[in-house]
Amino acid sequence: MKKTVNVGLVGYKFMGRAHSNAYRQAGKFFDMSADVVMKALCGREENWVKESAEKLGWEGYETSWEELVRRPDIDAVDITAPSNTHREIAIAAAKNGKHVFVEKPLALNSSDARQMLAAAEENGIRHQIGFNYRFAPAVLLAKKIIDEGKIGKVFHFRGNYLQDYIIDPSFPLVWRLDKKVAGSGSLGDLGAHVIDLARFLVGDIDRVTGITRTFIKERPVVERMTGLSGKAAGDAPMGEVTVDDGAAFLAEFKNGAMGVFEATRFAAGHKNALTFEINGSNGSLKFELERMNELQYFSRDDAPDEQGFRTIGATEDTHPYIGHWWPAGHIIGYEHTFIHEIYEFIEAVANDRKTSPDFGDGLKCCQILDAVEKSADTGMWVAVDEM
Amino acid sequence: MKKTVNVGLVGYKFMGRAHSNAYRQAGKFFDMSADVVMKALCGREENWVKESAEKLGWEGYETSWEELVRRPDIDAVDITAPSNTHREIAIAAAKNGKHVFVEKPLALNSSDARQMLAAAEENGIRHQIGFNYRFAPAVLLAKKIIDEGKIGKVFHFRGNYLQDYIIDPSFPLVWRLDKKVAGSGSLGDLGAHVIDLARFLVGDIDRVTGITRTFIKERPVVERMTGLSGKAAGDAPMGEVTVDDGAAFLAEFKNGAMGVFEATRFAAGHKNALTFEINGSNGSLKFELERMNELQYFSRDDAPDEQGFRTIGATEDTHPYIGHWWPAGHIIGYEHTFIHEIYEFIEAVANDRKTSPDFGDGLKCCQILDAVEKSADTGMWVAVDEM
Amino acid sequence: MKKTVNVGLVGYKFMGRAHSNAYRQAGKFFDMSADVVMKALCGREENWVKESAEKLGWEGYETSWEELVRRPDIDAVDITAPSNTHREIAIAAAKNGKHVFVEKPLALNSSDARQMLAAAEENGIRHQIGFNYRFAPAVLLAKKIIDEGKIGKVFHFRGNYLQDYIIDPSFPLVWRLDKKVAGSGSLGDLGAHVIDLARFLVGDIDRVTGITRTFIKERPVVERMTGLSGKAAGDAPMGEVTVDDGAAFLAEFKNGAMGVFEATRFAAGHKNALTFEINGSNGSLKFELERMNELQYFSRDDAPDEQGFRTIGATEDTHPYIGHWWPAGHIIGYEHTFIHEIYEFIEAVANDRKTSPDFGDGLKCCQILDAVEKSADTGMWVAVDEM
């Protein structure tokens, strides 16, 4: 008989909705080694979590994560609550023998992340970190092209993640702008994705030097610090923004490549513009998240007069995951990256095999984030491994 | 208590999967006036339809559409089987008082389509036709911009639908290449979408002159004529391709605009390239399906030195349907157009209100397709209303 | 000692300026077989032509083309005056043994064009027609790729030439809007370029069916009908527009390819948007004049997972003509196409070799234009060879 994996999910806002959708959809499009059972959704406010559980397709709900992680009928816990909750919940879940999936960034800092990795390893659980953009078919195609040596030795990585949703000074002080809850601002929220893709595609980073800026230092306080949006009353008191609005850093990769990174929520006109470009001795690759079904590839192997960046539609059934979706040219969207990562998580749990990216990747990302912040404070280059 | 709408779906291949997904997902993202119950999937071969029903989330299955349309526990029938089945099933369903959704093209020809519309109207059912691209937020934004008069009086419509999946002569003789089953080739399959968008955005067409071509006249026969793909054995016998591989036509709209249309399955490099451009006295609009979250808009109202086509990411929560999905810049995909149209169908059924596009729109599209075919035969302009 | 080619130029407006520049510049960037001597500029109004001659670098001027074509010190006559003057001047020049370069379209109709070709051939002169876009390096690269068989058998050509400069009803009745002077409107002015590129790249056309439209039927009369611009007084009388504002036609090429053509001056947002795409059995090519240094190329020879349209910057020194200009990536502009064609003209004259494109190409273009117009009148397909 087919295995089942019983899942409990903490958090039901933006990420909670995306993960719920992934659990619902994975089995409809992929042949899975186990049936996913959406056991319980967990959130603090009963009326909201109950309604969300119904809407999102969960069998039941919990208002206490402490309860959730102890439930014997739960095999895996998925944590999408704000970053400051990750460490405690993940460690508790691991200690209860639950497999754990955590949204990025893994933790508020590398120290917490290290504890989480240790707990996961000590308890022998499967652990995965939510760097969902690794699972875009075009990104996986880039990975394949690089791994096959087609672009040669990498000289340059440049990656940005540009958004503009808090450019208006009247945008309120949501939790993502509070260092205690979010850890950092654009750097940890957006930059973390770029860092992970850089590591995934180019390799580990040796040292960094960075800068961070908070362009708007005070914002109206709202009663409940919501996630991505919210309106404050006209006479709302002002509170301090304690995270960065924008951040940039230079990096030296261990393999000798140079890296240039930037993340900001103040780039007017960019909504979700994660872009990267990689230049190697034999070719280059470019990716833009808002056109996530496309990969740009330049190859010096093409006939000299006919070289140029080619726009590959990564929608052929031979491209990663695409055979499970629609015919060529029929694009997939943002949510599909979650379906792919959850599919892999469930497969790893069901087949008792290694996950990727795991808490180790989450930790390395946190080390880089910490190094950038330290560098921004000190004005010096900071070695990542020392974080 | 909340209403329910019990649905039966005929067909479980490409379109069947897309529709099943839509029925599953609509209620998870939209507040619907009725709960959708996915009652039964219908297909001729029991083992396949049974497996598909489980996989796609249907409560049960039927192997006879005649049975399906008679079932008292079914409120609405959705028909995604090949075009030659539409007429008979739809009329039977209508006569049994079922609301009917039919994939495009509505029928093999306008005569059949007219019978279907008559049956639907006589039986007072809700009827909708699957022109799903109307439901892309960027297309609806185009509609809004046009309806507000922002591009002024329309002079030109040019629309293409380019694919390349049968360019290889060894691609087999699937059902879409058989006139008896498919009605027509690129014209009815692809051109129908462009025609509907032209009607939706610009208005009705007066007359047309067209050309059709079959570039590869014989192809290997496969035992079972599958939909979009298939491999024939090396020694497969050859059979005649009886539909067009490519088609183009000129059109005069009733409002005086000129139209240029093209559809082909022989445009190397294009996978699902439905594109259109509309030029008016005060601006222009452009759309490409493979970048379906974007709309290009040129406005002569912009400051003279600052005019240019602007790429609007139709992913703001104020854009049609987007508020139900993800934050700005987080793109949706092909399948979402189906979720939107099915949402509207269910709402229309639940609230007993008019659908759009309906069989009348399906008929008008068939009239244009017939006019193009007649024109291609006679070399003359053909009036659409005479079809 | 190096040969000289003494040139006389008729016309000093837009095209006259572009040609003058070409004569000045060709020898500075190309090693030419002859020195070009810019002998005389010819125009009807002495004060203007005198000033222009000085400004544009001509040794002297003439106010009578009859004088110009008889001057013994002139080897070649270049005609850029309005289309209705081409026939008379070109034939007179040919009869006087002058080599002749004529701006497109060659003549007001194929009958005139045929006389011009006959006169040129009878008098054994070199004759060239100003289809300058053939000389864009990216277009020549397309030609090379096609001639090498890389895109295989051609199935489709689609080409547009979109402008918007007369979209405003207050734009005056310039000579280009007068059939007696210009021959036709968007069709002959813009469409002629697309037609020539189609012939150059795909081959001859068998038959056509077309449509033309005049969207604005009356415009304010200006005293002097200028070329591309002009303002009419507020109380100017209205005159009839006697040419097409937009035109489109379908074509069958002799080699079996389908063609779709469109030309208009009413496409808001498009300034000089000549675009074409060619789809063959093994690949496709795309070109946009406003990005004239780029060619898009899709090849089915690329690895299956890595196929895509590649943007070739046709600016390598191995690309046609580019070695004479700047390093890779340093783009050339509109005027360079004239320098290239004039370079070729002078080389042909100096070396007594065939020109290309010549009056024969000009005639064939006129035949197609005539066929489209006849088709637009009759509603029937018209065979090009019968024109």
Added chain:
Amino acid sequence: MKKTVNVGLVGYKFMGRAHSNAYRQAGKFFDMSADVVMKALCGREENWVKESAEKLGWEGYETSWEELVRRPDIDAVDITAPSNTHREIAIAAAKNGKHVFVEKPLALNSSDARQMLAAAEENGIRHQIGFNYRFAPAVLLAKKIIDEGKIGKVFHFRGNYLQDYIIDPSFPLVWRLDKKVAGSGSLGDLGAHVIDLARFLVGDIDRVTGITRTFIKERPVVERMTGLSGKAAGDAPMGEVTVDDGAAFLAEFKNGAMGVFEATRFAAGHKNALTFEINGSNGSLKFELERMNELQYFSRDDAPDEQGFRTIGATEDTHPYIGHWWPAGHIIGYEHTFIHEIYEFIEAVANDRKTSPDFGDGLKCCQILDAVEKSADTGMWVAVDEM
């Protein structure tokens, strides 16, 4: 009677050809306050400079710049020889009362640059630095939009200049790879342009932290170190590359904006890819040199549902300089930026008015280059004003 400005030009390679063209063409397209007389071309090897002078349109030639700068019949000296010659020639010319135009970078370092500025000011001459990209109409349009406050307060500048022409290890050790002659590598050659545009558009820079890399440390020596190209014999000895192949730096602008800069000759697929983007509180601007006739503009003033980056073709006759060229949509090329800057230089000389950009701008650029190099050496942030 019209003034004349007699010019002497030092250098006849890539930049020498571009400047010569500019002197020839400026008066043909612009109404100038003075006639330019191309007096003498100066280079060390007589046979080459003589031939070049003829080819490029100069009346005569000199083999000694010391002679050139003393000639009483020369009003202005233009220096396009390698960077290590700039200081000496420019100062000598200034002392002889000649107006001076110098290609970028102004000097090998800020110390030299400071001397040059002092000499220019002491001798009351007009002095200009060859930051030609300021003179692209699209860049000037960006400047206008910024100056009018349309994008608001600037938060971010990011600029790259990517090329790939030395990516092949067999590319020889040309003078641009020799620190003694070129000063620096990608940083001074390419980065200088980005820096100048950043200063032009955003303002002065406070401090920087940077990194430089030499990816290929030895290359084959060629007898004569040529500029952009050259082939070394198969058995050529190897010599050390003493400049950077790639460089990147972070910057703080005095107005609070963050800057990210990168320059490299190792970005496969990029030929001349200077790009920048500027994000402000009310909008953004983007520019790519390989599509230099276009400017991308996002405005938060557009209707909320209709916002997007718009591609402005900066080819309208109301755009800077364009009225002197061709109609809208007829693009200009790389060389035109030189024509514009030389036109402005001659106008400043003829009318005895200030030039822009001048040696002061050249000095500030050198200070930033020096600061980046010092930072790359020390790993610390470096204040620009201290250089």
